[in-house]
Amino acid sequence: MPTLYIVGTPIGNLEDLTPRAARILSEVSLVAAEDTRVTRRLLSHLGIHPRTTSFHQHNWRNKLDGLLAELAEGDVALVTDAGMPVVSDPGNELVAAAARAGIKIEVVPGPSAVTAALAMSGFAGDAFSFLGFLSRRRKDRQSALREASSSVVPLVIFEAPHRLRATLADMDTVLAGRPLAVCRELTKLHEEVFRGTASQALEHFDSPRGEVVLVVQGRPIEASSSPEAAAEGDAATDTELRRQLIGLREDGIRAKEAVAMVAEAMGLPKNRVYQVWVEVGRKPR
Numbered sequence: 001m002p003t004l005y006i007v008g009t010p011i012g013n014l015e016d017l018t019p020r021a022a023r024i025l026s027e028v029s030l031v032a033a034e035d036t037r038v039t040r041r042l043l044s045h046l047g048i049h050p051r052t053t054s055f056h057q058h059n060w061r062n063k064l065d066g067l068l069a070e071l072a073e074g075d076v077a078l079v080t081d082a083g084m085p086v087v088s089d090p091g092n093e094l095v096a097a098a099a100r101a102g103i104k105i106e107v108v109p110g111p112s113a114v115t116a117a118l119a120m121s122g123f124a125g126d127a128f129s130f131l132g133f134l135s136r137r138r139k140d141r142q143s144a145l146r147e148a149s150s151s152v153v154p155l156v157i158f159e160a161p162h163r164l165r166a167t168l169a170d171m172d173t174v175l176a177g178r179p180l181a182v183c184r185e186l187t188k189l190h191e192e193v194f195r196g197t198a199s200q201a202l203e204h205f206d207s208p209r210g211e212v213v214l215v216v217q218g219r220p221i222e223a224s225s226s227p228e229a230a231a232e233g234d235a236a237t238d239t240e241l242r243r244q245l246i247g248l249r250e251d252g253i254r255a256k257e258a259v260a261m262v263a264e265a266m267g268l269p270k271n272r273v274y275q276v277w278v279e280v281g282r283k284p285r
Contacts (some may be wrong), residue, residue, distance in 0.1 A: 001103075001104050002071050002072065002073065002074050002075055002076075002103065002104070003075050003076075003103070003104045003105070003106055004071055004075075004076050004077075004078060004094070004095070004098045004103055004104070004105045004106070005024050005028060005075065005076070005077045005078065005105075005106050005107075005108055006078050006084070006085050006086065006091070006095065006105065006106070006107045006108065007021050007024055007025065007077045007078065007079050007085070007108040007110065008021060008083060008084045008085075008108060008109050008110020008111055008112070009021065009039075009042060009079050009080065009081075009082060009083065009110055009111070010042070010082065010110070010111055010187070011082040011083045011111045011112070011113045011116065011186055011187055011211075012082065012185065012186060012187035012188035012191075012211075013187040013188065014042065014045050016110070016111045016187060017042070017046075017110065018108070018109075018110055020108055021108050021110055022046055024077055024108055025043065025046065025048060025050065025077055025079075026046065026048045026050070027075065028050060028074070028075040028076055028077040029050070029051065029070070029073070029074035029075055029076065030050065030051045030052070030053060030067075030070050030074070030075075030076045030077070031043070031050050031051070031052045031053075031076070031077045031079060032052075032053055032054075032055040032063075032067055032076055032077070032078050032079070032094065033052055033053070033054060033055065033079050033080075033081075034054070034055065034056045034079070034080045034081045034085075034089060034091075035054070035056070035081050036052045036053070036054050038081045038082075039052055039079055039081070040052060050077075053066075053067070055067065055078070055090070055091070055094065056090060057090045060090045060093050060094070064093060064094065064097055067094055068097060068098065068101055068103075071098060071101075071103050078091050078094055078095070082111075082113065082211070083110070083111055083112050083113050083114075084109070084110060084111075084112050087112065087114065087130075087132075088132045088133055088158055111187070113158070113183075113186055113211070113213050114130055114156050114213070116183070116186050116187070116213075117156060117181070117183040117186060117213035117214075117215050118154065118156055118215055120181065120183050120186070120193050120215075121154065121180075121181035121183070121193075121195075121215035122181065122195070122243055122244075122246075122247040123154040123179075123181070123215060123217055123218070123240075123243070124153075124154070124218075124239070124240055124243065125154070126153075127153040128153050128154045128155070128156055128215075129148060129151050129153055129154070129155050129156070130156045130157075131144065131148060131155055131156065131157045132157070132158055133157075133158045133159065133160075134157060134159070134167060136163065138166065138170065141166075141167065141170050142170045142173065142174055145170055145171060145174040145175060146174050149174060149175055149219065150219055151218050151219060152218045152219050152220075153218045154215050154216060154217060154218050155214075155215070155216040155218070156213065156214070156215050157213070157214040157215075157216070158212070158213055158214075159212045159213075159214055160212070161184075161208045161209050161210055161211075161212055164182075164205060164208050164212050165202060165205060165208075167214070168182075168198045168201050168202050168205070169198075169202060171198035171214075171216065172197070172198035172199045172202065175198065175216060176197075176198070176199075177197055177261070177264040177265045178197065178198070178216055178217050178219075178265050179195070179196070179197060179216075179217040179244060179261065179262065179265050180195075180196070180197065180198060180201065180214060180215060180216040180217060181193055181194065181195050181214070181215045182194040182195075182201050182204075182205070182212060182213075182214055183212070183213045183214070183215065184208060184209075184210050184211070184212050185209075185210035185211060186211070186213065188210070190210065195247055195248070195251050196253075196261070197261060197265070217240075217244075217265060220237065220240075220265070220266040220267050220268075237266065237268070238276070240266070241262065241266060241268065241273065241276055242276060242279075242280055244262050244265075244266070245258060245262060245273070245276055245277050245280050246280050248261070248262070249277075249280065249281060255274070255277055258277060259273045259274045259277055
């Protein structure tokens with residue numbers, strides 16, 4: 001039975017392509033790609049030359065029936081320029097149509113900028129909220145950030161380099177003082193992770209280049225009237241406090257600046273934050 005393969009591709013470093021993904025790409029009769037030029041470079045690196053066709057946000061409606069017809073005859077691989085198809089990508093339309101048609105679907109997992117950035121951020125990764133790309137309109141962008149500001153889990157956001165400063169300015173307005181990580185060019189030669197606040201990131205990034213993923217610390221957990229819940233909240237806050245301070249220590253941030261930043265972001269007394277700063281500095285981690 002012909003199969004639609006959802007294939008994850010590298011987000012930068014070509015060595016991150018899995019052996020299974022390489023094999024599937026060499027065996028299918030057609031590769032549906034977000035940008036065929038980008039995908040052909042990957043295929044050339046592998047030394048294979050399957051047929052390719054474009055499938056992106058501007059043409060998916062016109063291409064859908066043709067790809068379903070292709071799937072009636074042979075296997076098709078769905079890829080995006082970087083990472084997993086369907087994530088901030090119109091590939092879901094093909095997957096949904098194939099499912100409705102009773103076509104066999106298999107996923108070939110691969111790199112993801114979402115989880116890579118979350119791992120690099122140092123924030124708690126038990127749960128997170130993925131917002132994809134925010135609106136290009138400032139009003140809508142700020143509205144989305146306000147709606148997400150109450151989330152107690154980290155926010156993961158994609159952004160284009162030419163809009164990074166505008167988004168950081170909105171974050172400084174809506175999420176002032178909230179710790180964040182700006183992950184740029186992940187897995188590539190010029191990979192960079194900036195940790196701090198939105199205002200500090202604005203000072204750091206003048207004319208950024210490359211793909212960007214922003215990870216913003218979730219809202220601090222508030223105290224609860226329940227003793228059990230309060231104890232759990234205190235433990236979670238202490239764990240996150242230590243995580244934040246360890247990261248800032250490793251980044252070379254001075255005590256006064258780090259304590260002020262974290263105390264404001266987490267709504268904690270500076271003396272408590274400083275005490276933990278001293279503790280994490282002398283205890284082996």
